[in-house]
Amino acid sequence: MNRRYLAGGLAAALAGAAAYPIWQWVQIRRAPARQNALLIGGASAMYELNVALGKEFEKQYGVQVIVEGGGSLQGLLAAKRRAIDIAAMARDLQSTEADPQTHNHLIARDAIAIVVNTQCPVKQLRQQVVRDVLTGKIDNWKTLGGPDSPIEVVTRPRESSTSRYVSEVVLAGDDLSLKAQVRKSRDELLAFIRQTPNAIGCVATDDGGLPSDIVSLEIDNIPMLRETVLSGRYPYARSLYLLTFGLARPQALDFIALAESPAGQAIVDRAGFVPVR
CATH class of the missing domain: 3.40.190.10 (Periplasmic binding protein-like II)
Incomplete structure (x- = not known):
């Protein structure tokens, strides 16, 4: 709209x-x-x-x-x-x-945070791995050192500015997994992450800070912090x-x-x- x-x-x-x-x-x-x-x-x-x-x-x-x-x-x-x-x-x-x-x-x-449930043992990913997860090439947390459970990708609608940025920058033009769950709003996406231990999604920081019960993964060993976003070191800034x-x-x-x-x-x-x- x-x-x-x-x-x-x-x-x-x-x-x-x-x-x-x-x-x-x-x-x-x-x-x-x-x-x-x-x-x-x-x-x-x-x-x-x-x-x-x-x-x-x-x-x-x-x-x-x-x-x-x-x-x-x-x-x-x-x-x-x-x-x-x-x-x-x-x-x-x-x-x-x-x-x-x-x-x-x-x-x-601003930046895109790659977010997971607090129970997720994985704390950081490489950019290529993020791409492989979101496109469905990697579909089990076991591949990443986590539990033997399927990865559930959750996303905003395609027309949202967050999804467009994810498509252009995070996925570098690749297609998102066809199995990805779609949630209309940021709040609905975060609720899905909270309720689903094996979920992963993308959230724009311009919507406000992340809740304390949501984990933002480090990307290439760089945390998403105000300083790393401002300097451009965080890859998805x-x-x-x-x-x-x-x-x-x-x-x-x-x-x-x-x-x-x-x-x-x-x-x-x-x-x-x-x-x-």
Whole structure:
């Protein structure tokens, strides 16, 4: 589901495909009442963060902010076509996407935790082993030094930002096991992990910290800590950016400055991400 936030109290949910059509952003821009609004679109993982920043921005500057999801790629394309002011990017730019006119501003980091039940004796895995487990190539804990019991993989729906990140980064494009259990929400996934000693799943840290009764595995002997996520040492850490293209509107630069300021970084922290300043 694509979501829209209009600072000032208006909000709506738009059903549809994960990729938000650029022409709809253009239509939003053309609406007379919104021509001076600041339009932000892109990574769904950054939606709530941008909404929170938008509320603070409107409070300080009196400028309406409209926030959309739709995905990093759609946001990038929309920014390049001047349909929006700022693209929210939950990944680094690929070499084919780099352009002298694109300006990336790092505002936060987050990570994917590989989580298991507290009864699981396995405490760390290599990246390749994680991939083999999630794809079903390794399907018994005995192979990993654990008990002789099947590994039960649990995942979020395919359209969730967490699942997309797992597919792109953790699985490196491989397919998730067809036997994987699907849970609609983070809470449902964590409940499954709690109730199933032989379960394993993936959780985004931007949803808030992990409960004490859930174990996050070390990856390549590196624990998922605030310090390792910030430094990028933790393998499944990612960077979150605000991107402008060409000569940005002053309002867009002011919004980015707010996100980078102590007040903005405090909002980043409250949203469950790792501040970078």
